[in-house]
Amino acid sequence: MARQRTLRLTRRTVTDLRASLPQVADRTVSAITDEVPSYSEAFTGHMGETIRGAVELALGGFLSLAERSRGAEQSPTAVAADGAYQLGRGEARSGRSVDALLSAYRIGARVAWREMSTTAVAAGLDAENVGRFAELVFAYIDELSAASVAGHGDERETTGRVRQRLLERLAAQLLAGADAEAVERAAEEAGWPVPETLTAVLVPDSQARAVLSSLSPETLQVAEPVEVHGEEGLAVLLVPDVHEHRRGALLRALEHRSAVAGPARPWSAVGDSLARAVRVRELGRGPDSEAHLAELVLCADPVALEDLRARVLAPLRELRPGSAEKLVETLRSWLLHQGRRDAVAADLFVHAQTVRYRMTQVREVLGERLDDPVAVLELTVALGTLDPEAWAAQTPDDAG
Structure with a gap:
């Protein structure tokens, strides 16, 4: 002075x-x-x-x-x-x-x-x-x-550094499925209000700060980024109470970002939310895991799905690749649109008569299978997530 x-x-x-x-x-x-x-x-x-x-x-x-x-x-x-x-x-x-x-x-x-x-x-x-x-x-x-x-x-x-360490430890306990008493004790120590639900979000670590700025200040971030299907540097966020109508705000915060939000789960089961987000990430989908439930179910056992495809599509495999691709593409659309010819034509950008001609060929190959409910179910599952062009390009050995 x-x-x-x-x-x-x-x-x-x-x-x-x-x-x-x-x-x-x-x-x-x-x-x-x-x-x-x-x-x-x-x-x-x-x-x-x-x-x-x-x-x-x-x-x-x-x-x-x-x-x-x-x-x-x-x-x-x-x-x-x-x-x-x-x-x-x-x-x-x-x-x-x-x-x-x-x-x-x-x-x-x-x-x-x-x-x-x-x-x-x-x-x-x-x-x-x-x-x-x-x-x-x-x-x-x-x-x-x-x-x-x-x-x-x-x-x-x-104080901020100490609380951050406490919150990171709490996030680890939540994902590890620690018992309720231990979690509540850790939450009290960190000054974190226990929510009704938590939603796991996977987002590139480089984008985590920007996403966090749009979320509740009580959102937890796991200390270390994770790796999913060979992709490194993914941050895990645990977002409180964005269930029901509040989920829309979360999805808007994830727009134009390479992120996936799992489902809202009770805080004691947030590990299930993260597991689903990881599976959707592995499929290359997002940002809303709940928009891909059918695909998740169909791809739950990829080996079994490939075996099913090989068996039910075997008759079509005998055709020339170009013809096989068009017929599989048409059959897939026909099953998904419940046989509505005009809807199939609009989906494939072809004339309705073309759809009729192709389906006639499909019936010649598959015969009475299209009238068997079990066979139709198997075809629907087999074709639900199939890329006809990639399938047609496979060799018989590749197809199993």
Whole structure:
């Protein structure tokens, strides 16, 4: 705290100022209580006495500094500066903002200066030294407030890191299926309100921050990215209470991102939500896992599905690849559109007569199978997720 001019205080002035400190501290605390709402309760009772004593100690430190002032660069004593720093940390732990803390300092400086300058003038302090006294008072308060702000920021940063580690541990416990008591205990320790449901989201780690900005602040992020089907660097987010109509907002947040949202599940079963998101990711689909349920079921046992295709499509495999592809494509559309010829024609961008001609060929190959409900079911399953062109390009060995 640099000062360019020497402050000269007589012994009487110092004596009178020290005698006034208890009264100055009382009036300072009273003014802060009246003017800063967040301190109205904090300064009552035993805590109020403690703070009043701290204010008196800080003012006493200032007087000691002023008394030995000789114009050199001066700063608050180490004790006063450390006390201000610790005050800032305590205010952060109490949940009060740095704005409230700075308001308290401004009010405190105003009241302290008014009271102390009145006492100093009454004790004979001349006009020139009153100005120098004011400089020293406000410079001293500025440095104490700066120390408190630093303490407040350090505490918030430390608290944030600690809570982040607690939240990451909680996310791991949820995915590991830890018992309810352990999860609830970890949630309480982390200050995380236990939701009704959780929805697992897979998103590239590079996009996670942008997605999180659109989601609930209580969304959990798993500490380490995961790998899915050889794809590395996927972040896992656990989003609370986006079930039913609220799911739409989540899906909008994932638009134009390479993300997959699993289903909403009770928080104790969020591992099931992640498992489904992983399966949809493996299929190359998204962002809504629930839009691909039929495909998930059909692809649950890929080996069995290939065996089924090989058996029920064997008669068509005997045709030339080009013909086989067109007939399989037509049969697939015919089954999915329940035989409605115009709908099939629109789907394939061909004339309705072309559909009729191709289906006649299919019946010649498959015969009475198209009238057998079991055979129709097998064909529907076999063709449900089939790419006719890729199938036709397979060699007999490839097709099993």
